[in-house]
Amino acid sequence: MTAKIIDGKEIAVKVRQQWKERVDKLKESGILPGLAVIIVGDNPASRVYVRNKIKACHEVGMHSELHDLPEDISETMLLEAIERLNQDKTIHGILVQLPLPEHIDVNRVLETIAVEKDVDGFHLYNLGGLVAGNTVFPPCTPYGVQCLLEYCEISIEGENAVIVGRSNIVGKPMALMLLQKSATVTVCTSKTKDLKQFTSLADILVVATGKPNLITADMVKPGATVIDVGINRLDDGRLVGDVDFEGVKEVAGYITPVPGGVGPMTITMLVANTVIAAEQKLGAE
């Protein structure tokens, strides 16, 4: 079997068009949805992500602004910058790109973002909503994965979903979202003994570990859907995921490539969350 490739880039273009129509509607009501992106320091990967996020906002006609802060900014000054954006009526979504420098307490930063502007979905309130099943802003990467599964009409209910990686950004929220859709969910970590025992049961396998080639063809159930959230830069400069794409695509039913799989959808869902934040603001006025 050769897997169907889930072309996240192409799907993202189509999904973004739907969100653009909602942006246009908001503009007709006199609201221009606005996203503020804060980046601290010079992490090169973060710079690429942030550039792509700003670009996506422009594509759908939203306002966006980049707050480019120096590596040695104090935590107090960063919190003050967030407070100002919390009060700013032209801004509906605030995103602080992670990771932050070590002298800054990331939890304090995330808790300072107003919950109604937390379009990354990282605030404890929004994470709690995810647990309770009435999510306000789902974190963008797992939301993008869910959107890809739905777009490709891959059923979730009753399926075995195995997630490798337990990060707050991907693994944990992904588990909750798939559980909410009535999948049977297993979460594996970097310490899981005999990983293959679990991955080979998966109808849907989501991998987010940052370890190239962690998942090989022998670990995948024939016909499974394999979603690779990993992004790793190899010494030779190539960008790869956590899945041995060439091997696994001969076994899986569906597979996402890296790059061009989950990444474009993550950014699309950031646009979606910001549009929803603006719509909610309009509804509340």
Ligand code: GUN
């Ligand atoms: N760093 C890696 N992924 C993300 C993300 O989805 N949001 C933010 N803010 N930072 C990240």
